Amino acid sequence: MTEPIRFEDGAGYERFMGAWSRLVGDAFLTWLAPDPGGRWLDVGCGNGAFTELIVTRAAPLSVDGIDPSDAQLIFARSRPALHAVTFRQGTATDLPYPAAAFDAAVMPLVLFFVPDPQKGVAEMARVVRPGGVVAAYNWDMEGGGFPYAPLQASLRELGASLPSPPHPEVSNVEVMRSLWSNAGLTGVTMFARTVERTFADFEDYWSTVQLGPSVSATLAALSAEDTATLRMRLQLLLPTDSAGRIAYSARAFGVQGRVA
Numbered sequence: 001m002t003e004p005i006r007f008e009d010g011a012g013y014e015r016f017m018g019a020w021s022r023l024v025g026d027a028f029l030t031w032l033a034p035d036p037g038g039r040w041l042d043v044g045c046g047n048g049a050f051t052e053l054i055v056t057r058a059a060p061l062s063v064d065g066i067d068p069s070d071a072q073l074i075f076a077r078s079r080p081a082l083h084a085v086t087f088r089q090g091t092a093t094d095l096p097y098p099a100a101a102f103d104a105a106v107m108p109l110v111l112f113f114v115p116d117p118q119k120g121v122a123e124m125a126r127v128v129r130p131g132g133v134v135a136a137y138n139w140d141m142e143g144g145g146f147p148y149a150p151l152q153a154s155l156r157e158l159g160a161s162l163p164s165p166p167h168p169e170v171s172n173v174e175v176m177r178s179l180w181s182n183a184g185l186t187g188v189t190m191f192a193r194t195v196e197r198t199f200a201d202f203e204d205y206w207s208t209v210q211l212g213p214s215v216s217a218t219l220a221a222l223s224a225e226d227t228a229t230l231r232m233r234l235q236l237l238l239p240t241d242s243a244g245r246i247a248y249s250a251r252a253f254g255v256q257g258r259v260a
Contacts, residue, residue, distance in 0.1 A: 044110030048076030137254030145251030185257030
């Protein structure tokens with residue numbers, strides 16, 4: 001049994017996943033097309049990557065963020081754009097807010113980490129007012145859409161054991177649709193987007209992945225021989241242009257519905 005993934009390094013997460021999160025998050029907010037002046041809750045806000053998009057793009061009246069990691073919240077509070085956001089430590093399945101307290105609740109790249117996804121969706125629906133929006137987006141974990149899928153595949157070929165989210169199946173569009181419908185949400189619609197990120201060169205990519213909470217411990221435990229083999233495999237797998245830049249894609253699915 002693999003260890004759970006823990007997110008305790010806000011700066012490392014920012015480089016490893018924050019950049020990817022914003023690429024999808026920007027498209028996701030455009031798709032949501034929120035009305036200005038809303039009260040927002042970012043569930044599993046982590047280091048504030050998506051929270052910052054809400055603040056800068058959605059013209060909110062107020063924003064709250066909640067996450068189980070105090071270290072991530074410390075980083076989120078350090079973002080200049082988020083000085084007015086109220087951050088709290090807590091879990092998605094037991095939100096410390098009254099019913100109907102928000103106009104919108106979002107869960108970016110989090111649902112597959114929630115121990116009980118259906119309860120997590122139900123809690124978001126509970127704290128959103130009637131007519132308000134409950135939404136989430138996830139990497140297409142089972143379809144190979146995770147940003148570092150080539151790295152994970154190469155590590156497994158070397159026999160390495162990797163931590164994984166407890167519920168990768170919730171990234172499936174039909175599973176997400178069912179979770180939203182089962183929570184009593186109406187007007188459920190789905191979102192799909194492929195995004196591309198560019199690394200300056202292989203060393204930029206390599207130093208970035210060593211900060212990833214899902215792979216850093218595994219990478220550090222490799223022998224020198226396996227590390228060299230991994231680097232060689234990745235250099236063959238990853239697309240490189242004439243300037244040495246590496247650009248490749250990741251895919252995410254999302255869902256939104258309204259509280260009845």
